[in-house]
Amino acid sequence: MAMKISKIENSSFRDRSGFLFYYENEIYRIINFSYKKQYEKFMNSELYQKLEEKNLIISHSEIENLDIDCDYYKIIKPEKIPFISYPYEWSFSQLKDAALLTLRIQKAAMKYGMTLKDGSAFNIQFHNGHPIFIDTLSFEIYEEGQIWKPYKQFCQHFLAPLALISKKDVRLNLLSKTFIDGIPIDLAAKLLPKTTFGNFGLMAHIHAHAKSQKHYEDKDAKIKQKTLSKRSFEGLIESLKSSIEKMTWNENNTEWGDYYSDTNYTEKSFEEKKQFISLTIDQVKPKLVWDMGANTGVFSRLASTKGINTISYDIDPLAVEKNYLSSSQNSEQNILPLILDLTNPSSGIGWNHDERMSIIQRGPADMVFALALVHHLAISNNVPLNKIAEFFSQISKFLIIEFVPKSDSQVKRLLLTREDIFENYDEKNFEIEFSKFFKIINSKKILDSERTIYTMENNHF
């Protein structure tokens, strides 16, 4: 009897070439008959093998014996990515590397008579420390004279946010969260400083692009009849590549300061904290760790260097950028730095709130670190302790959490400019509230500090 597909992945409905589905906790991709010719060319032209050899595309195997209750040409099983992240969670260099990978794949495809049919940043994931292309069905056969169909989408998903970060303000990358198909070109053109008129790449691909869109918005330019010579096609890709390669993010222009050297520990107490965490990791043996408020990832690396997949979140794009550049330079495989504002974490967005997953949907993690974090949530963001405990109970099986009391100089600093309305913010109440969701396994006062670190086990997972 044919099996029913249990859950269709809701991010894959736009392209009619196939779709992703889950079966017994594994992910599969159905390829429809309409994509047969393209898939055969992709596999038989050696393009797939070349890309897979270089770890540029997710590897897959063809599945013969899965009896599914729908009509299809082929089922493939892609290698599973342990954690899905989205472009609005990436730092500048992550987005830049993802853009350059897309263009590299486009150029490779041309060598084998194929081309990309979309240019979405959601086609890229970070896996084993580097970006990888995950949409096996994004290729089509190149026909001399055809336009580069992904051009607009590529500019919206990659060029516009990179230019906005590079030339205006890093926070503008958050626009990618609102505009799920990328930042509109006319908006990017309006937001970019006038100095970018002097930059050929941005002048052409953003400013003139926006003008052209405006000029042709109500006109029938017989668009299906337009062609692009191969030389122009390759010129266009080269131009995008060179524009992106030249882009830098000068962090000195941002408001983010020297937070990184500003810690509240002596060397000895810092080491003690590290030892506590390392020991707990060895006892619990998590497969997936989330470090919330990871800064540049010092504590994340206690897990990732043990071979554990570790997501290293921070609200500060500069900390995440530094973390990524360092992991990339050292070819670290198991750490993924991401930007996350815990006071407004990534939610389920897109069609039916279901195209891109929320942070909670992507959990729970086997272990969560919340180090030097609670005071920021409780004092800076006014979140009551019971709500903080409730949130962490939804994302963690085990929790390593540090309580930072009012007597700590960092908390004193937070209270310096505001009224202290946090009468319940103390260690006793912290333990009471967290005990409603977790069992406190152990705790330790950190040497030479006012802080206490806890290991907790979730009562529900």
Next chain:
Amino acid sequence: MTSRLKKYQIFLLMIIPSMFYQFSVPDAFAYIDPGTGSVIIQMIIGGLVGTGIAVKVFWYRIKSALSPSSKRNNGDEDI
């Protein structure tokens, strides 16, 4: 500011005539909308840069023919 705007106007003057140049016509199908203005501008930018690269390659060939010791750069890139 004024000189920048002038630069922009010069650029538009260069590209507008080519907007009306028509090529031959195979049908284009895509599951995403390539967008009319985006197609026109890519033809212009592609044309300009493509021609620029061709001239550059031609120039390098002349240069390397004149000085055989100079390193050959054919712009080929590994996948």
